[in-house]
Amino acid sequence: MEQDVRQAATPENHPAISSRHPLNVLDHSQYPPTPVQASAPPWEPEEYHLPPDPVDDICTKAGDMNLMNTDEYFRTSTLSSIKNSSAAAAVAAALLKDSLEESESDVYGELVVYGTTPSRFPGGNQGRRRSSLVLKRRTRPNGVTPSKEYYSNAESKSSTSSSHVVSYSLSRSRAYVVEYAECPSSDLFQIGRSTESNIDLVVIDTVPGATKLEDCTKAESTISRYACRITCNRTPSNKPEDVKPRVFAAGFDANNSIQLGERAMKWEVKDEENGVAKMDGLTTNGVLIFNPDENGSYARSQWREVSVCGHIYTMRDGKNKSSVKKVAGETNILRDGCLIDLCGVTLIWKSASYCRKFANENAFVEVVQRAINKKRPQCPVNFNTLYMPKSGPCEKPEAGCGGLGSKPYACFPCGHVYGHFTWGEDTAAGDSSTRECPLCRRTSKFVPLTLGDEPAFHLDSEPPTYAFNPCGHTCSLNTAAHWSNVVIPSNSGGKRVCPFCAVVLKEKGYIKLIFQDPFN
Secondary structure: OHHHHHHHHOHHHOOOOOOOOOOOOOOOOOOOOOOOOOOOOOOOOOOOOOOOOHHHHHHHHOHHHOOOOHHHHHHHOOHHHOOOHHHHHHHHHHHHHHHHHHHHHOEEEEEEEOOOOHHHOOOOOEOOEOOEEEEEOOOOOOEEEEEEEEEEOOOOOOOOOOOEEEEEEOOOOOEEEEEEEEEOOEEEEEEEOOOOOOOOEEOOOOOOOOOOHHHHOOOOOOOOOOOEEEEEEOOOOOOHHHHOOEEEEOOOOOOOEEEEOOOOOEEEEEOOOOOOEEEEEOOOOOOEEEOOOOOOOOOOOOOEEEOOOOOEEOOOEOOEHHHOOEOOOOOOEOOOOOEEEOOOOEEEEEEHHHHHHOOOHHHHHHHHHHHHHOOOOEOOOOOOEOOOOOOOOOOOOOOOOOOHHHOOEEEEOOOEEEOOOOOOOEOOOOEOOEEEOOOOOOEEEEEEOEEOOOHHHOOOOOOOOEEEOOOOEEEOHHHHHHHHOOOEOOOOOOEOEOOOOOOEOOOOOEEEOEOOOOOO
């Protein structure tokens, strides 16, 4: 029995343990705690099943030992006095189950950088400069709320470290000042280009296909050092709908201050509650959001601009203040799938429900990967089995994924899938990426296929039989059609990009991959 408990409790064979949400529990080296499996999501294919949860089975067998109430047990005894290893494992499992539930309830949501993946994030996915950030309940609340507003006849001074101030400069000698007080019922998170300690997620310019940090470093970046801030309610109800994450333009600097200069776009607005005139404004480059409806659809969504106070306005037309109109009925509360554009980088907000469902992101990516690899698609030219990679095409043969010929390539735009081959190159033009498709005889781009390893962009776990054009990142039809219709703001008005690499999409945005049997 001891051996069975230890084998079921090892993290290597239990995918419910999340690399993003480490658990801190008592260290029982002799009897390691048994992790608790999250419930299987409804979209999970029938052929993929997580291993059974050993916790309930162990606790049921240990019920006659009166160990189900762990608090009562530790008041009368210690773990070292337990001679039965099954009982000790039951106690540790119960403790871990409580710890896991508490850890999940502390998660507000997750911010994911649009147009990149964890395995190919420029400069490495580490520290505060990373491809995603999980927002969790802080040990001590750091939220703030407006407490005092007034006009100042002198130049506003820098705030102290214990206060937060927003200053709207009206002239060289006059400013409108809003002082903020501590809010014990909310947590504050900040995003920006600055590497100061008060920035939770350090963002860089998104460059299509970039894998090195120097490729994303611009002399004059359009991303603000203190781009935006997000507040979340520290609700004790543990319900995602009560968290109400809100986004605001501009973040507090190292002096806990936000300064809007004389040339910044600002105006007076009347408070809806008491009718008192207050100041509001927009940052230089702006913060835009693209919020889906309550059903998660973007069909009727439009890009809106968020103000410093969190109000929603129509997108500005240059520096024309009269073109900005407040939008009634829309708020700055982030829904699952909301896009946040910071003029140089775009983020997507995923709710706490998503974080619970994808607690083990690697397991989900492997589900999608196995959905196609288990069918063993064949190359019609080399007559070998193809293998879909998830972290980028291999330039050298690697163990576990076959040689270079096992990597799937597709001819764009026809969509026929092959292994790698060199004959038929357009040597006259000197283009090694061009081939003549052996099946349809069309001159095509020979593009390597890769499965994106960021689950936030996959809408389901269907086999990846479609690919974005022209980058070759594979996904299901729902995922391809969804992101091909999303337009990201740019200087040229807007562009459709691949969510995994930010490469601008061509034509329809995606193609259907034509595999040999059993797919087609």
